[in-house]
Amino acid sequence: MVTFWIAKGPALYAAMASAFVAAVAMLFVVHQTNPQFKRRLTVLLTFLGGLFYFMEFFVPPNPDTKETAILGWSLTSTVKLIGNATQVIGGFTFILGIYNLLNVHGRNVGRRRRDWQYSLLFFLGFAVMALFAFWRDWNVWTRPFGVPEVGLPSWIRDTNAEHRALPHDVYTFLFEGLWRNMEATMFSILAFYIVSAAYRAFRIRSGEAAVLMVVAMILMMGQVPLGMALTNGISVDGPFAILRIENFSQWVLTALNGPEQRAIGFGLGLGLLAMSLRIWLSLERGTYFGGNA
Amino acid sequence: MSVAGALLGFAYLRGPAYFQDLNYLKTYVFGRGVVLLLGTMILAAILHARSGGPTFIRRIPGLTAIDETVGRATEMGRPITFSLGIGQLDVLTLQALAVALHVVRLAIRFGTRVILMMRNPTLYAVADEAVNEAYTAAGRPESFNREDVRFLSNQQFAYASAMVGIISRERSASNYMFGQFAAEALIVAEAANQVGAVQVAGTPTTTQIPFFIAACDYTIIGDEYYAATAYLTREPVLSGSLVGQDRAKMLFLATAILGVIAVTVLTLMNATDNAHTIKLFADLFKGAK
Amino acid sequence: MPHSPSASRLEMLLGRIDRRLVYIGLFIVTLIPMVRKFSMPLYVTEPPKLLRATIDELPQDKVVMISSDWDAGTQAECRPQMVALVRHLIRRDLKFVVLSMAYPTCPQIADQAIQSAIRLENASDRYVYGEKWANLGYRVLDDPWLRAFTTDIHPAIKQDWNGTPVDVIPVMKGVRRFGPDADVSMLINVTGSDTIHYWYQHLGPTKAKFGLGCTAVQAPEQYAYLDSGQLSGMLTGMKGAAEYEKLLEIPAFGTTGMYGQSFAHLYIFVLIVLGNASVLVGWMNRRKRQGAV
Numbered sequence: 047m048v049t050f051w052i053a054k055g056p057a058l059y060a061a062m063a064s065a066f067v068a069a070v071a072m073l074f075v076v077h078q079t080n081p082q083f084k085r086r087l088t089v090l091l092t093f094l095g096g097l098f099y100f101m102e103f104f105v106p107p108n109p110d111t112k113e114t115a116i117l118g119w120s121l122t123s124t125v126k127l128i129g130n131a132t133q134v135i136g137g138f139t140f141i142l143g144i145y146n147l148l149n150v151h152g153r154n155v156g157r158r159r160r161d162w163q164y165s166l167l168f169f170l171g172f173a174v175m176a177l178f179a180f181w182r183d184w185n186v187w188t189r190p191f192g193v194p195e196v197g198l199p200s201w202i203r204d205t206n207a208e209h210r211a212l213p214h215d216v217y218t219f220l221f222e223g224l225w226r227n228m229e230a231t232m233f234s235i236l237a238f239y240i241v242s243a244a245y246r247a248f249r250i251r252s253g254e255a256a257v258l259m260v261v262a263m264i265l266m267m268g269q270v271p272l273g274m275a276l277t278n279g280i281s282v283d284g285p286f287a288i289l290r291i292e293n294f295s296q297w298v299l300t301a302l303n304g305p306e307q308r309a310i311g312f313g314l315g316l317g318l319l320a321m322s323l324r325i326w327l328s329l330e331r332g333t334y335f336g337g338n339a
Numbered sequence: 340m341s342v343a344g345a346l347l348g349f350a351y352l353r354g355p356a357y358f359q360d361l362n363y364l365k366t367y368v369f370g371r372g373v374v375l376l377l378g379t380m381i382l383a384a385i386l387h388a389r390s391g392g393p394t395f396i397r398r399i400p401g402l403t404a405i406d407e408t409v410g411r412a413t414e415m416g417r418p419i420t421f422s423l424g425i426g427q428l429d430v431l432t433l434q435a436l437a438v439a440l441h442v443v444r445l446a447i448r449f450g451t452r453v454i455l456m457m458r459n460p461t462l463y464a465v466a467d468e469a470v471n472e473a474y475t476a477a478g479r480p481e482s483f484n485r486e487d488v489r490f491l492s493n494q495q496f497a498y499a500s501a502m503v504g505i506i507s508r509e510r511s512a513s514n515y516m517f518g519q520f521a522a523e524a525l526i527v528a529e530a531a532n533q534v535g536a537v538q539v540a541g542t543p544t545t546t547q548i549p550f551f552i553a554a555c556d557y558t559i560i561g562d563e564y565y566a567a568t569a570y571l572t573r574e575p576v577l578s579g580s581l582v583g584q585d586r587a588k589m590l591f592l593a594t595a596i597l598g599v600i601a602v603t604v605l606t607l608m609n610a611t612d613n614a615h616t617i618k619l620f621a622d623l624f625k626g627a628k
Numbered sequence: 629m630p631h632s633p634s635a636s637r638l639e640m641l642l643g644r645i646d647r648r649l650v651y652i653g654l655f656i657v658t659l660i661p662m663v664r665k666f667s668m669p670l671y672v673t674e675p676p677k678l679l680r681a682t683i684d685e686l687p688q689d690k691v692v693m694i695s696s697d698w699d700a701g702t703q704a705e706c707r708p709q710m711v712a713l714v715r716h717l718i719r720r721d722l723k724f725v726v727l728s729m730a731y732p733t734c735p736q737i738a739d740q741a742i743q744s745a746i747r748l749e750n751a752s753d754r755y756v757y758g759e760k761w762a763n764l765g766y767r768v769l770d771d772p773w774l775r776a777f778t779t780d781i782h783p784a785i786k787q788d789w790n791g792t793p794v795d796v797i798p799v800m801k802g803v804r805r806f807g808p809d810a811d812v813s814m815l816i817n818v819t820g821s822d823t824i825h826y827w828y829q830h831l832g833p834t835k836a837k838f839g840l841g842c843t844a845v846q847a848p849e850q851y852a853y854l855d856s857g858q859l860s861g862m863l864t865g866m867k868g869a870a871e872y873e874k875l876l877e878i879p880a881f882g883t884t885g886m887y888g889q890s891f892a893h894l895y896i897f898v899l900i901v902l903g904n905a906s907v908l909v910g911w912m913n914r915r916k917r918q919g920a921v
Contacts, residue, residue, distance in 0.1 A: 104375065106350075106367040109357050112779045126772045136461050143460030143490035146467075150486050161508060212736070226700045226733060232496035233701035236522055237658075237892075238651045239529040240550070245650060245899040246532075247553040249907050258552075259904075263897055269844070269867050271668035272890035278669055296673050304851040307545060310561040311852070314543050316587050317565025319374070320381045320580040321430050329385065329576050333437045333568055334469050366833050496701070521822070522701065522845075533647075546845050 089328040096326035178217040268295025369623050381583030388579020396578060401539050401557035402570045408513040408537045409445045417512035418452040422502055422527060424518025425495055428461045431543055435518035436466055437568045442515060443470055447477045454505060455488045458498040463490035499523030503530040516540040520547045528554035643906025657895045661887040675854060676871040679839050679861020683716055690813035691723045691803050695823060696738035697730035702820025702843050707741050708869035708882035709841035710818045714745035716876055718755060723799050725762045729769040730821035735789045739763055762799050765789035778830040780804050806834035814839060828858055841868060
């Protein structure tokens with residue numbers, strides 16, 4: 047891991063403040079330049095960033111350390127450092143995302159728009175989760191600032207070793223008891239939706255639709271014991287074993303679906319490569335910014 | 340390519356000792372060589388297209404339907420919803436954003452509202468700015484409503500349920516789903532179906548394509564997804580990259596066909612030693628990293 | 629000839645069943661067979677047999693790593709797979725460690741599944757935590773980290789799920805590298821998430837065996853890797869779990885669940901037939917009307 051400098055104590059706060067001031071100053075300077083310069087700067091930075099990752103991938107690594115290095119500079123370690131930095135930047139964009147949520151739902155409640163009660167529920171959920179999560183980890187948050195640890199009630203932070211797998215505190219109750227089950231519920235809706243989608247979509251309107259439907263039905267029945275019972279009469283070891291529904295559906299999956307998946311995979315890989323090249327070399331100009339309506 | 344060859348030759352002769360180990364070359368060099376070759380083919384086609392005329396691109400019904408579906412929303416006076424999937428700010432999702440911006444630009448022309456929904460806050464920052472600029476470029480900055488570019492949640496199913504809610508409440512007329520999708524794909528597509536929305540979906544996530552085919556009106560599959568910007572803009576540079584991709588695919592196909600023919604002929608001739616040589620060649624790429 | 633109201637009603641009846649009725653029907657046909665057990669044939673396909681044979685040949689002095697990347701949403705498919713696989717490892721007296729990369733909630737439900745497998749095998753005395761197995765907890769799925777982990781496990785992971793330093797966990801002693809001649813002989817990825825491709829990429833060069841238990845939706849993409857030998861066996865969804873239970877002769881939830889799934893598939897089959905019957909009725913009606921005109 048490349049380490050430039052690890053700041054501690056007052057130096058850390060000074061470094062944070064300086065980084066903030068430098069970032070604001072840099073933004074101010076870039077903001078003053080003309081659009082053409084900004085565009086050129088973006089193209090240049092995109093190219094340099096892409097070149098770095100290009101080199102990191104294409105220069106073969108040392109087989110022992112699996113690290114890529116050029117003239118003693120470990121590109122792999124630098125990738126990790128840049129990865130950490132982008133995670134920090136990503137963290138800041140969360141603030142923007144939360145601002146968007148608060149803004150939209152705040153207006154819904156403030157202007158009593160239709161279904162504003164759901165927006166109120168959002169604020170309630172947001173506040174309760176944030177409160178109990180921060181409270182539970184209070185000592186973790188305050189430790190770097192030298193604040194002495196405070197004792198937390200067990201319903202806020204359960205430290206009982208016997209409850210390690212499932213602490214008996216409010217945050218765990220909300221996370222494990224509510225959120226996880228709500229996620230599982232949303233997922234299980236899928237089972238119902240696939241039935242209604244299949245009922246609606248698998249209707250023979252063309253030759254292709256007929257093939258799709260017949261293969262889907264064979265595969266569906268080939269996956270379950272009830273389907274297997276249909277061809278139970280055919281000997282497992284006999285010459286017609288391939289006609290047993292489970293063997294036939296396995297054949298469809300390996301002999302027909304396998305190559306098709308590979309073909310799609312090749313196409314997708316090449317598409318990804320081409321798209322990456324276009325973005326790296328800024329050939330997609332006008333697609334994202336500066337396009338005409 | 341010749342530069343890469345020269346570098347490899349130099350590394351072999353003057354580089355570290357492991358460059359002379361065949362296993363090392365198999366694991367770390369040959370695979371990279373193939374990617375470099377394919378990249379060069381695509382780049383060459385792009386550069387060639389810059390100087391040449393228009394390129395033929397076959398009809399992709401899902402992308403052709405975009406104009407029609409935006410028009411439908413306008414006629415019905417209902418908004419358009421566009422989901423950018425669950426991906427991060429990466430190449431896959433940037434392609435989805437490119438399609439979204441095409442829809443937004445069309446919708447601005449028709450005066451139709453587009454609600455853009457995403458799961459990643461970094462993507463939100465970029466999308467918000469790009470949509471804002473699209474409105475400014477169209478001379479209608481005042482029409483841009485910040486509430487229509489929405490970060491919903493970074494949790495997969497919270498994101499899905501928020502999308503279902505928006506689609507149902509706003510009664511979207513046309514729903515687009517581009518980007519990476521997982522289990523939430525069908526949940527959202529069915530919700531849009533229930534409000535009678537026309538749906539266009541495109542994803543490189545092959546596991547979700549069957550669900551989209553079942554629930555949506557148009558589905559863009561495989562590398563059609565990456566052809567979207569080229570198809571929509573007809574920019575020679577972008578079309579050129581499609582030509583490059585096709586040439587690279589031909590190379591794959593030729594290798595596969597030659598391999599099959601060679602092994603079949605050698606097996607029929609009972610020349611198993613020669614077939615072994617072909618297997619050794621194929622194994623050059625086994626375990627490549 | 630006037631529009632035939634009876635035929636039209638039939639068409640509507642077959643083709644436009646209210647979706648709420650469709651959902652209730654699914655709920656009932658899935659539930660009943662799971663409560664009232666049926667006896668149906670189940671045949672084991674090749675991929676689970678291959679996985680079993682691979683585990684049967686593993687050396688006992690090495691460790692098996694399980695990458696457990698499923699949570700509440702996919703537990704119906706992945707939990708029975710995990711329990712059956714762990715039971716097999718216990719029967720073979722193999723040491724194993726568990727790692728999760730998909731969701732922060734994974735280590736806990738993996739832990740519950742392992743405890744259940746140990747109980748079912750009556751191996752609480754033999755399978756003491758730390759001695760025979762360990763749970764390394766959750767790590768954010770990140771490419772550079774996984775590359776470091778597959779190069780050298782020890783520096784990449786500092787403590788287990790409970791916060792115990794890895795150095796003092798006996799089962800982790802000297803466990804540093806993946807590979808047939810190294811410390812970790814096999815990796816089994818039980819997953820409902822997009823973790824498989826990361827393992828293909830990073831495990832490939834180590835030549836360690838790679839077994840997979842995935843959801844049925846993910847399976848079609850994986851057959852190509854089974855064909856190329858990159859996978860040493862695979863379990864597909866609940867069916868894979870049921871097949872593995874049959875191989876080990878330990879019928880459990882996978883087997884029971886298959887009865888429910890059987891009738892659910894049959895239900896979809898019937899609905900598709902009804903949908904197509906409505907298309908046929910509509911077509912016949914239109915022909916009749918055209919004939920009359």
